[in-house]
Amino acid sequence: MKSFRFIHAADLHLDSPFKGYMSIPSKEITVYIKNSTFMALQAMVDLAIREKVQFMVLSGDIFDLADRSLRAQIRFQKEMLRLREHSIQVFIIHGNHDPEDGSRADLQWPENVHFFSSDQGEMIPVFDRNGQEIAHIYGISYPTKSVTSSLINKFNIQDVNQYNIALLHTNLDGNPNHDNYAPSQKEDLLKLAVNYWALGHIHTRQIVHEDPHIVYPGNIQGRSVRELGERGCYLVDVDGTSTTQLTFVSLEAIRWIHNKIEITNFQSEQDLKDAVDLQLKKLNGEKGNKPSIARFTFEGRGPLHYFLNEDMNIKELLLDYQEYMIDTVKDDGSFVWIESFKVNTNPKISKGQYMDDSHYLGDLLRISQHLLNDSNELQAFKEEALLSMKSHLKAGRYLRDMDTEQQRIEWLKTAEDLVLHLILEEGE
Known part of the structure; x- marks a missing residue:
């Protein structure tokens, strides 16, 4: 067996509307936010070309809505054409956000792109540039948005001696924080002769199991403060003995951050302002820092509790920082935008x-x-x-x-x- 390399990504949610963030009074920032999913997609394609991967697997929710935006479809097609120029194949399943019955433009997809159907599980062999078979890719798409039954029985593994990759958009083991679409259990996945389960739907990356691998890569671009930190894909290396090694690569164009500030030792409003300024300085000074949207939560007990719990005070503080930030967006597009100040403080009390x-x-x-x-x-x-x-x-x-x-x-x-x-x- 020959060694090979591929990318596993999911939940691109191209052209996400970013509800609640399009009212920022800065054209530069709102345009950057609106384009962030496309920028993350471009970064992923750049990675695939740079790392000379043989193929890419995308495990559902490429688009944000069943009625895909034309803009998203055209941008995705352009990136797929870039991959074709480098003989990189792409294997895609539809998820609950972009099911097969959703409306779409009549675009011609390049021959390096394969969308799995929803009728039955398919198997597509993958060949390297010399024509040697290196893996089998299995997948099945969502026919409609709401798939409430398991799709595991749709996978018919044909060659147990081959390196088998299966794409599945699923809620594994009943994660309560996500819709229970195409529910599956880890023990059922492990029963099949699949070397790598390329999962989608859960936006937090997780290696559920190793050898065989069951992997959620998370989404490539966080879309709110609930999706914090680095977002991206896995670069997967498989050697001649089927040993699998994963490397996470950050792709997000904007990083969401939640910073907590302890007020216990603050005696004045100046102490509070100095603490916020220090956090912003750190965010702006971090090596390789990306444009960021930050939420600050004030916690702890202290004399400033009453000041912070006056609604007008916290609104004025936020407005002052946001007005300043609008004037300091850098030429390269980098910025830190404070999304909100949250207050979770208590007065200083001796019980x-x-x-x-x-x-x-x-x-x-x-x-x-x-x-x-x-x-x-x-x-x-x-x-x-x-x-x-x-x-x-x-x-x-x-x-x-x-x-x-x-x-x-x-x-x-x-x-x-x-x-x-x-x-x-x-x-x-």
Whole structure:
């Protein structure tokens, strides 16, 4: 068997609308955000050419909508033509965002591109530039947006001695944070003679299993503050013994960042501003820094809690920074844009001074302390307090997943802080 190299990517979501971010009062920034998915695509094609890969597998959701934008289709076609010039083949499945029955332009795709159908699982052999067979690629597309049954039985592996790659857009093992489309179980994937499961749908990269490999590459461009950090694809090397080595390569044009700032030691608004300025300086000074969209969350207890919880103060602070940032977008397009300031602070309170209080506040703190010292009573208290929520379809599922002793302690402490804060604030 000959060694070969390929790229595994998924969830390109080309021409994503970036809802909520097109109202930024800076044409340079909004244009950059709007083009970021295309820039990430171009970076991936550049990588494929530079690294001389034999082929690329794309595991669904190439486009953001079933009714694909013409702009996205034309840009994707241009990049596929670039790959054809270097004899790089591309194998693609449709996912829930770009199902087979979605509307599309009547474009002619180059012969190096193969879209798997939704009728049945297909197998396409891959040959190197010398005509030698190096791998078998299997895949099946979504016929419509909502595929709620497993597609595993659609894969008919023909040669167990070949290096087999299977493309599947799936929610593996019932991830509760994603729609349960084409559900699958890891043990079912491992039963088939597949060397590399090239998965899509989950936007967080994850190597679920090695030898054989089950891999989510994540999306190539984060689209909100929920998709933080580096985003990209896997460069996969397979040697003559079928040993598989993965290298993650960052592709995102814009990086989403969430920074937390602890206010405990801040005594003045100047301390707060200095902390924000320091974080921005670090972001701008990082080696190889990319344009970034940042969220800052203020946390902890301190005298600035009341200042930060005045809605007008936080709005004015954000507006001042954003106006400054509009004027400092660099010629090369690099920038750091603060998306929002979030406040998760509490006043500086000494619980000890209220513990012996004979009124309600003292009773509350003593009950809370008793529950913290007795895990069985804390469990019973939690069951009674959350009884009505456990029957809720979604909330009940999350409660079951989060039901650990540490989580119960954190819930109790958070509730204690909240009630304590509300009582004392009302008193003031």
